[in-house]
Every structure is written in C-alpha cells, then in structure tokens.
Amino acid sequence: MADKHEKTVDPHTGTATTGHEWDGIAELNTPLPRWWLWTFYACIIWSVGYWVAYPTWPLVSDYTKGLLGYSERMNVTESLQAVRNSQAKLNDAIVNDSFADIKANPLLLNFAMAGGKVAFGDNCAGCHGRGAQGGLGFPNLNDDSWIWGGSFEQILQTIQYGVRGDHPETRISQMPAFGVDGLLTPSQISDTAEFVLSLSNLPHDSAVAERGKAVFHGDGACASCHGEDGKGNQEVGAPNLTANIWLYGGTKEAIMNQITTGHGGVMPAWSGRLDPATLKKLAIYVHSLGGGQ
Ligand code: HEC
Ligand code: HEC
Numbered sequence: 001m002a003d004k005h006e007k008t009v010d011p012h013t014g015t016a017t018t019g020h021e022w023d024g025i026a027e028l029n030t031p032l033p034r035w036w037l038w039t040f041y042a043c044i045i046w047s048v049g050y051w052v053a054y055p056t057w058p059l060v061s062d063y064t065k066g067l068l069g070y071s072e073r074m075n076v077t078e079s080l081q082a083v084r085n086s087q088a089k090l091n092d093a094i095v096n097d098s099f100a101d102i103k104a105n106p107l108l109l110n111f112a113m114a115g116g117k118v119a120f121g122d123n124c125a126g127c128h129g130r131g132a133q134g135g136l137g138f139p140n141l142n143d144d145s146w147i148w149g150g151s152f153e154q155i156l157q158t159i160q161y162g163v164r165g166d167h168p169e170t171r172i173s174q175m176p177a178f179g180v181d182g183l184l185t186p187s188q189i190s191d192t193a194e195f196v197l198s199l200s201n202l203p204h205d206s207a208v209a210e211r212g213k214a215v216f217h218g219d220g221a222c223a224s225c226h227g228e229d230g231k232g233n234q235e236v237g238a239p240n241l242t243a244n245i246w247l248y249g250g251t252k253e254a255i256m257n258q259i260t261t262g263h264g265g266v267m268p269a270w271s272g273r274l275d276p277a278t279l280k281k282l283a284i285y286v287h288s289l290g291g292g293q
Pocket of ligand 2: 173174175193196216225226236238239241246247258259263264
C-alpha cells in the first residue's frame with residue numbers, strides 16, 4: 001500500500017498520481033487539456049478588458065461606468081427616439097398625401113389603420129361602441145348607410161367639425177319637432193309613422209299609411225328633407241327611411257316619438273382636440289369599416 005503523500009507513476013496509464021489514495025485506488029494527476037486551459041486564460045483576460053470597458057462592479061450607491069459609457073437606458077432612449085422619428089415621418093406623409101396615395105401605400109395604410117383603431121377606442125367608442133356598432137341615437141359606422149355621406153372626405157368633415165356641435169363649421173340640420181311645436185296633430189303623426197313603416201317594408205296598415213303619405217309629401221313636411229322617395233338627403237343629414245336602419249328605432253312608437261320631438265343628436269367636433277394626422281387616420285379607419293363610398 002502506497003504512502004498517502006507519495007506521488008508515484010501509475011503503471012497502467014503512465015500518468016503521475018496526485019498522492020491521494022483511498023482503499024487502494026489512487027487519483028491520477030491528469031493534466032487539464034491544453035485547449036481548456038487557454039480558453040480559461042483568454043476568459044480572464046477578456047473579463048479584465050470587460051471591467052474596464054463596460055459597467056461592471058457595484059459600488060455603494062453607484063457602479064463602475066466603464067470607458068465606453070454604455071447603458072441599457074441610453075439604448076432604450078435611442079431606439080425610442082428612432083421609432084419617434086420614423087413615426088413622425090409617417091405622420092407627415094399621412095397629413096400631406098392624398099387619400100388615394102395613402103390607400104396605394106400598404107405601409108402607410110397599415111400605419112393609418114392601426115392608429116385610427118387606437119384613436120377610435122380612445123375617443124369614439126364611448127358613443128359609437130367598441131366595434132363601432134352604434135346604439136340608440138348613435139349611428140352604426142359598420143354598415144354602408146351614411147347620414148352625412150360615406151366618402152373619405154365626407155367622413156373626415158363629420159369627424160373634424162361634428163354634427164350640431166359648437167364648432168363654427170359644424171354640420172347642422174334640425175328636424176322640426178312636429179308634435180311638440182304643434183305642426184302636426186297626433187293623428188297625423190300616427191298616420192305618417194305608419195307610412196314611414198311602409199317605406200322600410202315593415203308591417204303596416206295600408207289605408208292608414210296612405211293617409212300618412214299625403215302628410216309626408218305635404219308642403220314643408222317630410223319629403224323636403226327626406227326626399228320624395230324617402231331615401232334621405234346627405235346634404236341636410238336627413239336619414240334614409242327606406243333601408244330599415246334606424247338611429248332612433250324602427251317601431252311605430254319610436255318613429256312617432258321622432259316626429260314628435262325631432263331629436264337632434266350631437267356629435268362633437270374633433271378638430272383642435274386631435275392632431276391632423278390622427279383625424280385623417282380616424283377617417284381612413286371609419287371609411288374601411290363601412291366599406292365607405
Ligand atoms: C358624444 C357622443 C359621440 C362621440 C364621442 C363621437 N360621436 Fe360620432 N356621432 C355621434 C352622433 C350622435 C352622431 C349622429 C349625428 C346625427 O344625428 O347626424 C354621430 C355621427 C358620426 C358619423 C356620421 C355617420 C353617418 O352616418 O354619416 C361619423 C363618421 C362619426 N360619428 C364618427 C365619429 C368618430 C370617428 C368619433 C371619435 C373621434 C366620434 N364619432 C365620436 C356621437 C358621437
Ligand atoms: C328639416 C329637415 C327635416 C324634415 C322637414 C323632416 N326630417 Fe326627419 N329627420 C331629419 C334629420 C336631420 C334627422 C336626424 C335627426 C338626428 O340625427 O337626430 C331626421 C330623422 C328622422 C327619423 C329617424 C330616422 C332614424 O334613423 O331613426 C324619422 C323616422 C324621420 N326623420 C321622419 C320624418 C317625418 C315623418 C317627417 C315629416 C313629418 C320628417 N322626418 C321631417 C330632418 C328632417
């Protein structure tokens with residue numbers, strides 16, 4: 001049995017032993033592979049260079065900054081600035097390019113649609129609904145039925161200046177309150193409502209509707225705004241009454257209520273509140289929803 005501290009050469013492998021031995025099993029002193037050793041030294045040298053060049057050692061209230069002045073925060077700030085610069089370029093293009101040019105440029109169009117969708121959620125969804133489906137008194141913007149027109153320009157104008165709002169260029173049109181102001185008797189109102197039902201092919205009493213038809217076409221009554229055929233007039237924001245699409249409801253009761261009070265919903269103006277690029281993005285987004293005209 002070899003002495004514990006005696007270093008010998010192992011007869012089987014020809015390798016020196018470390019002198020450690022347990023129960024007759026000696027530990028060979030195999031040298032570290034050369035490649036491993038050099039890699040190890042290279043790492044040490046590299047790490048020293050790293051300490052000098054980059055932020056490394058924590059100090060009490062600070063850290064060693066390194067000669068290159070690198071910091072993650074600076075990196076983030078720089079890349080944010082780069083994003084902002086490229087967005088500013090896209091926004092400029094949105095403002096300056098024509099609608100047709102924007103539509104023909106997939107990058108711009110995507111940018112406009114994405115921005116329009118976010119701005120819609122932030123500013124419009126409260127009244128028009130998340131999916132722009134509308135609600136009682138708030139038009140559905142997904143259908144291709146437009147009160148004020150569905151061309152890109154018409155939609156942009158509605159968004160910029162609003163409807164019956166306080167902007168000097170707001171769209172204005174007021175249906176008279178035929179009932180409240182005593183312009184029509186309750187039975188005339190009931191007859192006319194019956195006729196309006198017939199215009200949208202809803203169940204109605206033909207004889208009563210026939211009486212309502214006369215009122216509808218009377219002087220200064222309904223046809224002057226809604227048209228002889230009842231198809232509406234975008235010039236004065238008079239809705240189409242023949243499509244069975246209703247802002248205030250398509251029951252006889254709702255229609256009588258409309259003729260009695262005239263309603264007059266308010267859509268706020270967004271010019272001045274939103275920047276020109278956002279307004280245009282919104283118009284592009286809304287135009288795409290309804291398969292705009
Ligand atoms: C305070 C509620 C309200 C908000 C907020 C609002 N709208 Fe409206 N919007 C209305 C009402 C009410 C009308 C219908 C006006 C009318 O009776 O002619 C309307 C009409 C419209 C129309 C015309 C629809 C048509 O058929 O011609 C468009 C387009 C429109 N809104 C887009 C928007 C966009 C885009 C936003 C967000 C920037 C927005 N609205 C925010 C209430 C609102
Ligand atoms: C001065 C123009 C004008 C005249 C006249 C007029 N309307 Fe209207 N009408 C409107 C406008 C504008 C609206 C939309 C009101 C709103 O958006 O708040 C409207 C809305 C309606 C609606 C609601 C449509 C919906 O989608 O819910 C009905 C129904 C209607 N009118 C029927 C009539 C009848 C019937 C008469 C005649 C007794 C009449 N209107 C006369 C301008 C007019």
